[in-house]
Amino acid sequence: MENGKPTSRRRFLCLTGGLAAGVVLPALSSTARGAQTEAAGGNPVEDLMREHGVLRRVLLIYEETANRLDRKEALPPDTIEASAHIIRRFIHDYHEKLEEEEVFPRLQNAGKLNDLIAILTAQHQAGRRLTDTILQYYQPAQEPEPPKHKEKMPAAMDQIYGGTPLIFKPKKRKPSGPKYEVGSAMRQFVRMYRPHAAREDTVLFPALHSIASPREFQALGEKFEDRERQLFGAGGFGKIVDSVADIEKKLGIYDLSQYT
Numbered sequence: 723m724e725n726g727k728p729t730s731r732r733r734f735l736c737l738t739g740g741l742a743a744g745v746v747l748p749a750l751s752s753t754a755r756g757a758q759t760e761a762a763g764g765n766p767v768e769d770l771m772r773e774h775g776v777l778r779r780v781l782l783i784y785e786e787t788a789n790r791l792d793r794k795e796a797l798p799p800d801t802i803e804a805s806a807h808i809i810r811r812f813i814h815d816y817h818e819k820l821e822e823e824e825v826f827p828r829l830q831n832a833g834k835l836n837d838l839i840a841i842l843t844a845q846h847q848a849g850r851r852l853t854d855t856i857l858q859y860y861q862p863a864q865e866p867e868p869p870k871h872k873e874k875m876p877a878a879m880d881q882i883y884g885g886t887p888l889i890f891k892p893k894k895r896k897p898s899g900p901k902y903e904v905g906s907a908m909r910q911f912v913r914m915y916r917p918h919a920a921r922e923d924t925v926l927f928p929a930l931h932s933i934a935s936p937r938e939f940q941a942l943g944e945k946f947e948d949r950e951r952q953l954f955g956a957g958g959f960g961k962i963v964d965s966v967a968d969i970e971k972k973l974g975i976y977d978l979s980q981y982t
């Protein structure tokens with residue numbers, strides 16, 4: 723923000739604000755405040771923490787989804803797949819890669835937080851496995867299986883009973899096998915990532931701040947923004963926030979005042 727030139731992402735955030743105003747704007751004002759104290763260029767810690775904001779919103783989506791699966795309530799189509807894809811693309815393949823490639827090695831080279839980093843790395847791997855599970859079990863609009871007993875029913879039996887006799891009715895299949903797996907994986911994901919992100923926000927990122935020179939810090943910020951632009955295009959962060967907001971609206975959890 724030095725020389726009055728905000729970075730591209732900040733420019734974007736200044737220009738937007740309509741859709742997710744309640745969430746993005748407060749972050750914006752803190753960004754603006756934080757930027758005054760930082761060197762020119764992006765602030766990598768602010769970027770990482772803002773990405774945690776996206777993660778936390780998806781955790782709320784996961785929680786709502788798991789609750790509805792437990793209650794056997796209907797879910798809007800595609801919200802499971804859409805939210806898990808945001809986690810895969812934005813958190814696993816982008817945010818966590820930045821941590822693993824740019825943050826962890828710097829701290830390890832400085833001999834800091836090795837035990838914590840080992841746990842965080844293991845949790846990233848566990849998170850990826852949970853996302854695989856969620857997407858693996860995700861099955862859009864399943865066609866109901868044709869009753870298998872019908873094929874085995876002899877024609878004579880059909881004539882006698884005029885249909886399926888009660889005794890031949892198959893045992894009710896456990897309807898929520900895959901759904902149970904999805905709900906359970908989502909709960910495990912929420913349980914792990916809440917403390918994970920909180921520990922990074924309060925311990926890991928401040929430690930990065932303490933070892934990096936202002937110049938290195940600035941270069942890292944620019945690097946993060948370049949990577950983001952490469953992967954998600956101009957205004958990529960805003961688009962991800964919009965996608966999260968769309969899912970929240972479908973689930974009826976977008977309105978922030980409901981949490982008051």
Ligand SMILES: [Fe+2]
Nearest residue numbers: 818821842922
């Ligand atoms: Fe992490």
Ligand SMILES: [Fe+2]
Nearest residue numbers: 817821919922
């Ligand atoms: Fe993180």
